[in-house]
Amino acid sequence: MRNQPHVKLYIPGPIEVSPETFEAMSQPMIGHRGSEFSALYEQVMPVMRELMGTARPVFLSTSSAWGVMEAAIRNLSSKRVLNCCCGAFSDKWHDVTLRCGREADRLAVEWGQPILPGDLRRTLEGGDYDLVTLVHNETSTGVLNPLADLAAVVRDFPDVMLVVDTVSSFSAVPIEMDALGIDVVLTGSQKALALPPGLAPFAVSERALERAADTPDRGYYFDFLEFEKNAANFATPSTPCISLIYGLAHQLQRIVEEGIENRYKRHEALNAMIHQWGSQRKFEHFAGEGYRSKSLTTFCNNRDLDLGAWNKILRDKYRVAINMGYGKIKGKTFRISNMGDETPESIGELIRILDQSLADLGAL
Numbered sequence: 001m002r003n004q005p006h007v008k009l010y011i012p013g014p015i016e017v018s019p020e021t022f023e024a025m026s027q028p029m030i031g032h033r034g035s036e037f038s039a040l041y042e043q044v045m046p047v048m049r050e051l052m053g054t055a056r057p058v059f060l061s062t063s064s065a066w067g068v069m070e071a072a073i074r075n076l077s078s079k080r081v082l083n084c085c086c087g088a089f090s091d092k093w094h095d096v097t098l099r100c101g102r103e104a105d106r107l108a109v110e111w112g113q114p115i116l117p118g119d120l121r122r123t124l125e126g127g128d129y130d131l132v133t134l135v136h137n138e139t140s141t142g143v144l145n146p147l148a149d150l151a152a153v154v155r156d157f158p159d160v161m162l163v164v165d166t167v168s169s170f171s172a173v174p175i176e177m178d179a180l181g182i183d184v185v186l187t188g189s190q191k192a193l194a195l196p197p198g199l200a201p202f203a204v205s206e207r208a209l210e211r212a213a214d215t216p217d218r219g220y221y222f223d224f225l226e227f228e229k230n231a232a233n234f235a236t237p238s239t240p241c242i243s244l245i246y247g248l249a250h251q252l253q254r255i256v257e258e259g260i261e262n263r264y265k266r267h268e269a270l271n272a273m274i275h276q277w278g279s280q281r282k283f284e285h286f287a288g289e290g291y292r293s294k295s296l297t298t299f300c301n302n303r304d305l306d307l308g309a310w311n312k313i314l315r316d317k318y319r320v321a322i323n324m325g326y327g328k329i330k331g332k333t334f335r336i337s338n339m340g341d342e343t344p345e346s347i348g349e350l351i352r353i354l355d356q357s358l359a360d361l362g363a364l
């Protein structure tokens with residue numbers, strides 16, 4: 001085990017973290033109430049704002065994304081939540097909403113399908129909601145929901161706020177929080193940002209902060225008002241994962257050097273390479289045409305491969321991991337990530353490995 005190379009992750013999170021990023025994280029510890037930490041936070045703020053498309057401060061939560069997904073419910077809803085459900089993560093958000101003791105309904109579509117604006121409008125007209133949850137890029141199915149059109153629908157209902165999970169789309173495709181009138185955008189460090197897990201950046205609109213101020217029992221750790229108050233001084237409510245924030249500063253520096261637009265184009269091109277491989281090998285897409293993710297691909301196991309055996313060959317012989325389906329489509333689909341620091345060369349190498357391993361399986 002020890003002398004072998006590590007298994008390189010092409011699962012849709014966590015993904016490969018570069019040695020340079022780990023090195024950037026390995027800096028001496030600093031106090032989180034001192035000027036060094038506030039300088040670090042101040043340094044990451046402008047690029048994070050640009051990636052989120054907001055003039056609001058970006059908050060740094062030391063948690064996984066679910067912490068902020070739950071927080072959005074607890075800070076912003078006291079009436080009724082509408083959870084847009086189109087896959088494992090968005091379905092679970094409904095469950096989490098109920099566990100927070102809130103009233104909630106599902107706007108549910110078949111897995112593999114997107115949430116559509118007409119359905120959202122009809123549902124909002126039919127109920128007395130104060131909050132909509134939406135997963136932008138449903139990582140389980142590989143569906144990229146039509147965010148701009150859905151946000152426009154929610155804006156027609158002035159009392160309804162919109163929370164968007166961009167965990168697996170953030171920094172891979174543009175997010176326009178302010179222009180689309182989104183109230184909360186949240187993400188996580190272990191997906192397209194190519195950092196280890198543990199940091200969940202998010203931003204909250206001003207009107208959502210006002211709503212939070214009137215919402216009882218927000219708790220402390222995820223209280224949006226605490227984040228707002230502290231961020232004004234480039235600080236966090238409690239001791240943050242400082243090492244990860246060093247890593248974030250490093251990754252943002254790389255993003256600036258590459259150019260944000262170039263980064264989006266790179267992800268699109270890498271995604272297209274995977275799609276092309278899939279069609280050559282006669283794999284069908286699980287996600288509907290026109291609504292496919294740019295940061296990962298979910299293929300159907302329409303060739304009835306032994307996914308367990310394939311997985312084992314990939315891991316043991318080639319030291320790479322893809323994912324063999326998540327939730328109720330485990331075994332029926334497989335997923336390949338093209339997030340993070342990947343290049344045409346590294347995805348080209350992955351494609352060679354996929355073909356060699358299919359040959360090993362007798363399935364090329």
Ligand SMILES: *Cc1c(COP(=O)(O)O)cnc(C)c1O
Nearest residue numbers: 064065066089137139167168188
């Ligand atoms: C990975 C993922 C999550 C969960 O993130 P955690 O870091 O495990 O909390 C939520 N939503 C989406 C869309 C994801 O891809």
